Amino acid sequence: MKIICIIPAYNEAENIVAVINSVKSLVDEVVVIDDCSSDDTYFLAKQQKITALKHIINRGQGAALKTGTEYAIRENADIIVHFDADGQFLAIDIKTIIAPLINNQADIVFGSRFINKQDNIAMPVMKRRVLMPLARLVNKLFFNINLTDPQSGFRAMTKLAAKKIDWHQDRMAHCSEILYQVVKYNLKIKEVPIKIIYNNFGQRFSGGVRILIDLFLAKLIS
């Protein structure tokens, strides 16, 4: 079974080598997509003897993930893992996230910071108590999605699922769009607990509003 790990990276020269080395032994191929970083992310990734792709213009995390996913489909991966380059995810959780796919229990598996309470204890109260519940409510109301972690970037999917999910959101709204398409195509979902080491706290309220605007515009275009 061929497992490819996709790591979108933007100005992650500080973390990229450690992240690549932490996941390398757990998957068959590591693919880093450098999203037009201004630092040495691309060269450092290339030095690790992995596949490094480069966006010549910065297009956002969603776009970089899609580039990597298309590459993995082309390379005939059986399982595609989406992983962050900032060192916040634990590589060992890859085993947990791909297990339901290997056992045929799901088409797509999401890592959740909210299944085990101690996994999100370091998250700021505002995000844990206000932003995340709000995002869950939006997912429930507009997309009829019931997941504990509405913005999880740690996910794994089968090639079949990856072929069906065709997201167009280049920036942070891709998480919601992927969820929406998973429900639309009736794919089997599973959530597994993951641990996060918090370096920074990701989305702010303004980021959440931006996601909603992007999703609204995308609805009008399509």
Added chain:
Amino acid sequence: MFQQTLALIVIVFFLARLFWQKQKKQIAIAEFIFWLFFWLISAGAIISLKWLDKIVASLGFTASGINILLYLSVAVLFYLIFRLRLKLSKIERDITKLVRHIALKK
């Protein structure tokens, strides 16, 4: 009267620019027709402001004709900005496609 003349001069200036752009083939025919009608209707509305005042009054509005024109133009501007945003989103998608194609080709 002076304000009307000034507005008409501005419209004539924009019409002249429009024809110049058309001649230089800098503008698509559909866009040319849209702006031509837009400026001609604007000129017509300014010329017949008194008649417009009467129509607006007969419709029960308290504002004068020029105010209604102003409200309408603000609404049109909002719509055009919205259309522009949609177009920008489409262009962004196309840029992403190109960037992805180049990344995967290497």
